[in-house]
Amino acid sequence: MAKGDAPTGVVTELGAEKAEAEVDAGFEFAFNNKAFSDRVLRIEVVGTSCKRRRYKAKDNEGEGIDSSCVVMGTPGLRVKTIHVSSVILAARSSFFFKLFSNGVKKSGQRQTKIRIADSEENAFMELLKFMYNGRLTPTTESTLLVDILMAADKFDVVSCIKLCSQRLIGQPMTLESAVRCLDIPCSISMAADLSEAAKKFLSKRYEKFLSTKHYMFPG
Numbered sequence: 001m002a003k004g005d006a007p008t009g010v011v012t013e014l015g016a017e018k019a020e021a022e023v024d025a026g027f028e029f030a031f032n033n034k035a036f037s038d039r040v041l042r043i044e045v046v047g048t049s050c051k052r053r054r055y056k057a058k059d060n061e062g063e064g065i066d067s068s069c070v071v072m073g074t075p076g077l078r079v080k081t082i083h084v085s086s087v088i089l090a091a092r093s094s095f096f097f098k099l100f101s102n103g104v105k106k107s108g109q110r111q112t113k114i115r116i117a118d119s120e121e122n123a124f125m126e127l128l129k130f131m132y133n134g135r136l137t138p139t140t141e142s143t144l145l146v147d148i149l150m151a152a153d154k155f156d157v158v159s160c161i162k163l164c165s166q167r168l169i170g171q172p173m174t175l176e177s178a179v180r181c182l183d184i185p186c187s188i189s190m191a192a193d194l195s196e197a198a199k200k201f202l203s204k205r206y207e208k209f210l211s212t213k214h215y216m217f218p219g
Contacts, residue, residue: 027088028133037083039100043124044115045078078118082128092131094156123147130160142168142177146184153188165190173201 030036089096099112116124126148130136136148145164152160165188168181181198184191 026133027085028129030085030088031129031132032082032084034083037085038110039084039086040111041082041084041128042111042113043080043082043121044113045080045118045121046115047076047118084128089128089131092157092159096155120147120151123151127151127155127157127160130163131157134159136160136163136167140167142171142174143180146177146180149184149188153185161188162190165194168194169197173198175202175205178202 086096086100090100091097114124123144126136126140126144130148130152136145140148145168149161149164149168152158152164168177169190173181178198178201181194184194186192188194
């Protein structure tokens with residue numbers, strides 16, 4: 001056994017998670033780096049309202065690819081541009097693979113448009129970084145993890161879905177994250193485990209509430 005190698009079969013849960021997170025790490029230097037990019041991702045961030053509708057990501061020829069629902073309305077639009085590598089994003093995401101495959105068939109501009117709600121912006125940026133370095137910030141709070149998980153599901157980044165799910169199950173939940181875990185689509189591989197963990201957390205919170213001397217039944 002080489003010096004520094006872990007004994008066969010002895011891998012802690014934390015070590016396994018870290019190993020998985022860093023399997024494909026190594027392209028962080030290329031994130032938003034024009035020298036290593038062949039596309040410009042135009043991210044249109046829309047203010048939220050109470051209306052919902054489907055949105056489409058458009059390639060440079062205007063051809064749309066459906067993604068799932070986001071909260072959208074008619075408020076102001078903010079635009080930010082990121083230099084991206086179509087190869088890196090396509091390797092991580094089947095959504096981007098389809099998007100860039102459609103665009104490659106046509107000659108023209110290198111700009112690709114994605115429209116998201118402002119409530120999704122932080123999670124989407126974290127997802128983009130994950131596709132380059134294969135990691136999530138260790139201190140990422142549970143509510144943001146749920147947002148990243150939903151973004152990963154929307155853009156078909158399977159490795160990020162799995163890592164977010166593992167993190168959520170392995171760290172303490174908050175009331176907000178537990179409630180949101182109950183709304184995670186059943187299509188996500190670990191949705192049942194997350195839902196069960198959320199139910200247990202909420203059940204304990206409810207039992208603790210009932211056991212306090214400040215709680216009184218009406219009578």
